[in-house]
Amino acid sequence: MSAAAHEPTHHTLSVLVENKAGVLARVASLFARRGYNIESLAVAPTDDEAFSRITIVVDVESAPLEQIVKQLFKLINVVKISELDPRQSVERELLLATVRASGENRARVLELVQIFEGKILNVGHTEMTVSLEGNPVKVDDFESLLRPYGIVELQRTGRVALPKLDRTV
Amino acid sequence: MQMNGGQALIKSLEMEGVEVIFGLPGGAILPVYDPIIDSPIRHVLVRHEQGAGHMAEGYAHVTGRPGVAMVTSGPAATNIVTPLADAFMDSVPMVVITGQVGSASIGTDAFQEVDTVGITRSITKHNELVTDAADIPRVIREAFHIATTGRPGPVLVDIPKDIVDPTNPRSAMEWYWPETVDLPGYRPTTVGHHRKIREAAELIGRSRRPVIYAGGGILKARAAEALRELAELTGIHVVTTLMARGAFPDSHELALGMPGMHGTYTAITAMQESDLLIALGSRFDDRVTGKLDGFAPDAKIIHVDIDPAELGKVRRPDVPIVGDCRLVIEELVGVLREMGGAESQPDRSEWRSRISGWQERFPLTYEPSEPGELLKPQYVLEQLRDAPTTPEDTIVISGVGQHQMWTSQYWRFDHPYTWVNSGGLGTMGFSVPAAIGAKVGRPDRTVWAIDGDGCFQMTAQELVTAAAERIPVKVAILNNAYLGMVRQWQEMFYEERYSEVYLSPDLPDYKMWAEAMGCVGMRVESPEEVPAAIEKANSINDRPVVIDFRTDAREKVFPMVPAGATNSQVVVDPTQQGQAR
Numbered sequence: 001m002s003a004a005a006h007e008p009t010h011h012t013l014s015v016l017v018e019n020k021a022g023v024l025a026r027v028a029s030l031f032a033r034r035g036y037n038i039e040s041l042a043v044a045p046t047d048d049e050a051f052s053r054i055t056i057v058v059d060v061e062s063a064p065l066e067q068i069v070k071q072l073f074k075l076i077n078v079v080k081i082s083e084l085d086p087r088q089s090v091e092r093e094l095l096l097a098t099v100r101a102s103g104e105n106r107a108r109v110l111e112l113v114q115i116f117e118g119k120i121l122n123v124g125h126t127e128m129t130v131s132l133e134g135n136p137v138k139v140d141d142f143e144s145l146l147r148p149y150g151i152v153e154l155q156r157t158g159r160v161a162l163p164k165l166d167r168t169v
Numbered sequence: 170m171q172m173n174g175g176q177a178l179i180k181s182l183e184m185e186g187v188e189v190i191f192g193l194p195g196g197a198i199l200p201v202y203d204p205i206i207d208s209p210i211r212h213v214l215v216r217h218e219q220g221a222g223h224m225a226e227g228y229a230h231v232t233g234r235p236g237v238a239m240v241t242s243g244p245a246a247t248n249i250v251t252p253l254a255d256a257f258m259d260s261v262p263m264v265v266i267t268g269q270v271g272s273a274s275i276g277t278d279a280f281q282e283v284d285t286v287g288i289t290r291s292i293t294k295h296n297e298l299v300t301d302a303a304d305i306p307r308v309i310r311e312a313f314h315i316a317t318t319g320r321p322g323p324v325l326v327d328i329p330k331d332i333v334d335p336t337n338p339r340s341a342m343e344w345y346w347p348e349t350v351d352l353p354g355y356r357p358t359t360v361g362h363h364r365k366i367r368e369a370a371e372l373i374g375r376s377r378r379p380v381i382y383a384g385g386g387i388l389k390a391r392a393a394e395a396l397r398e399l400a401e402l403t404g405i406h407v408v409t410t411l412m413a414r415g416a417f418p419d420s421h422e423l424a425l426g427m428p429g430m431h432g433t434y435t436a437i438t439a440m441q442e443s444d445l446l447i448a449l450g451s452r453f454d455d456r457v458t459g460k461l462d463g464f465a466p467d468a469k470i471i472h473v474d475i476d477p478a479e480l481g482k483v484r485r486p487d488v489p490i491v492g493d494c495r496l497v498i499e500e501l502v503g504v505l506r507e508m509g510g511a512e513s514q515p516d517r518s519e520w521r522s523r524i525s526g527w528q529e530r531f532p533l534t535y536e537p538s539e540p541g542e543l544l545k546p547q548y549v550l551e552q553l554r555d556a557p558t559t560p561e562d563t564i565v566i567s568g569v570g571q572h573q574m575w576t577s578q579y580w581r582f583d584h585p586y587t588w589v590n591s592g593g594l595g596t597m598g599f600s601v602p603a604a605i606g607a608k609v610g611r612p613d614r615t616v617w618a619i620d621g622d623g624c625f626q627m628t629a630q631e632l633v634t635a636a637a638e639r640i641p642v643k644v645a646i647l648n649n650a651y652l653g654m655v656r657q658w659q660e661m662f663y664e665e666r667y668s669e670v671y672l673s674p675d676l677p678d679y680k681m682w683a684e685a686m687g688c689v690g691m692r693v694e695s696p697e698e699v700p701a702a703i704e705k706a707n708s709i710n711d712r713p714v715v716i717d718f719r720t721d722a723r724e725k726v727f728p729m730v731p732a733g734a735t736n737s738q739v740v741v742d743p744t745q746q747g748q749a750r
Contacts, residue, residue, distance in 0.1 A: 017354070018353065018354060021298070021300075022286065022290075022298070025287070025290070026290060029290055029291060030291075033291050066481065067478065067481070067482055070477050070478035070482075071478050073477070073478075074294075074476070074478055075295075075354070076294075076295040076315060076352060076354055076355050077354055078354045079353050079354040080354075
């Protein structure tokens with residue numbers, strides 16, 4: 001396969017919107033109307049209660065993305081849209097998982113949580129609920145390493161992201 | 170000043186300069202209807218809410234001012250969904266006010282409750298559910314600002330009953346009028362980028378085969394005069410899309426008429442062979458481009474539009490310019506003058522002679538009917554257009570189908586804002602109510618609705634409104650007893666299998682129906698009767714007139730670019746098919 005085929009098509013949009021009723025529905029339905037799936041979506045008010053920030057991850061080629069961004073910007077309540085380059089931004093996600101952890105598996109799961117600097121939230125006789133906060137790749141890795149032990153329930157938040165600062169170390 | 174929300178709503182409309190509301194009352198909106206009695210605003214009581222919406226559109230098309238419609242909740246709101254979608258597609262400024270059930274009942278599936286804001290979200294430029302009476306003046310001010318600025322469009326304001334009901338304490342508010350609008354996310358760009366405009370001028374100066382592709386945005390931007398200046402300065406021919414008919418005079422030597430699926434051969438072919446398309450307020454609609462891959466393959470594109478999302482949506486422009494068409498064209502004309510004006514333009518005589526060759530070989534044409542045969546629709550239109558009693562600035566409105574295409578082809582549009590139709594959505598039944606709205610907006614003008622028999626049956630009841638309100642519109646039904654455009658497609662692409670398109674010429678009896686609705690009704694069956702009927706209709710100004718013109722169902726609209734074909738495959742009238750291209 002060519003190099004182009006390996007190029008990631010997912011994009012992270014950070015959308016600043018007015019904090020008003022129905023804005024999230026407007027943004028989400030615009031994606032649905034144009035036939036694009038949202039991979040991940042996270043929304044919460046910012047430090048200024050008049051505005052919320054929506055972080056959207058969408059899997060799409062760049063050309064349709066440009067059209068989506070332009071259409072999004074036509075929404076009256078959308079104030080600002082920036083596309084965040086994963087290399088130039090900090091991204092975080094939270095994972096909660098209940099995993100089978102009886103017998104000898106329990107120590108292995110514990111070890112995995114320690115390696116990834118996750119947390120044990122809850123321990124039962126045969127299961128354990130663990131959490132991990134980190135960048136999406138790390139969370140993906142953690143999830144795939146947990147999977148062989150038997151994931152009973154899994155919940156991940158959408159991604160949140162902010163641009164990296166200038167001259168950050 | 171203390172007011173209730175209903176009073177504040179009407180007062181807000183007065184502050185916005187609204188002179189007429191098209192609407193129909195009902196339970197949830199009743200408190201807003203009460204203060205209308207004390208208001209100078211005229212209310213036109215429609216017979217169906219769809220009529221209210223299209224009337225508001227017709228009014229907006231011809232006046233440039235936003236049309237206003239007001240209806241109640243539930244089925245009234247769903248009835249006005251079609252006009253909202255229509256106005257959204259054609260960028261028509263419109264403010265629709267819908268009643269909503271009381272705040273406490275929202276979400277309970279109360280009587281006549283629908284999620285109006287949810288239903289209309291994707292077919293309005295903006296919509297809002299008002300939750301507090303004190304917000305009403307601000308929301309109305311914002312609605313008019315949004316509807317009329319940038320790319321115009323419909324705005325819907327949904328108002329729960331309790332906040333407008335004087336018997337409910339929630340409706341009490343202190344009147345104010347916001348002097349400014351605070352919308353941090355809404356800042357339309359009106360002034361074009363100077364460097365891009367210069368680039369456009371340079372590209373024009375290098376082009377040998379340019380065509381100006383003028384769209385409805387020219388009319389929305391009040392840019393007809395600027396367009397004419399640009400065309401005359403550069404000597405570049407102009408095509409006017411279905412939405413832009415009238416934006417450039419058809420009688421002008423540089424006018425090529427309409428492009429697209431049923432455009433003139435010359436307009437289609439000139440675009441197709443051009444080396445530069447100057448797209449002004451046009452959006453590369455599929456009905457214009459035909460099969461996109463084969464559209465104007467050699468053309469570079471200058472694209473001017475106030476909506477940034479239109480640039481690159483369909484065809485990537487070489488020079489994209491976001492801005493108000495009038496301001497951008499005026500600046501472009503200025504730059505072209507600085508660069509030497511007409512003298513600096515290259516020699517395009519070869520291109521001009523090719524264009525005039527196409528015009529000579531492929532004019533619009535049809536075979537006149539033989540004696541005793543049914544009328545040809547094109548003949549009726551020519552007679553209507555050329556009748557000495559038909560003023561040359563007559564406003565013409567059409568529904569959707571064959572009659573719409575013939576009207577666009579055969580009328581001579583020499584003035585802006587004289588052509589009203591449903592372009593993007595293609596709404597059958599548009600013309601009767603839109604004509605009523607247009608006549609309300611321009612009572613000084615003669616208003617002719619050219620309708621099909623299929624279209625007419627969808628919204629004819631609004632003629633009752635017109636008769637009752639003394640709005641003397643004139644309706645010409647081109648009655649071929651068929652859903653004509655569908656029949657044409659079945660004839661050409663479905664082996665003449667005419668499935669479910671026959672309507673009958675006599676059922677209903679249009680003359681009697683018109684008379685029952687308080688109109689003057691006439692029926693015309695032969696060519697000799699046509700001029701007298703038109704003259705009579707033009708002389709009646711105290712009530713609506715309907716003429717049932719019995720036309721030939723076998724007549725087809727030519728030229729035609731079949732769906733999915735490229736514009737190089739345009740099918741001309743059978744009598745021209747042997748002509749060398």
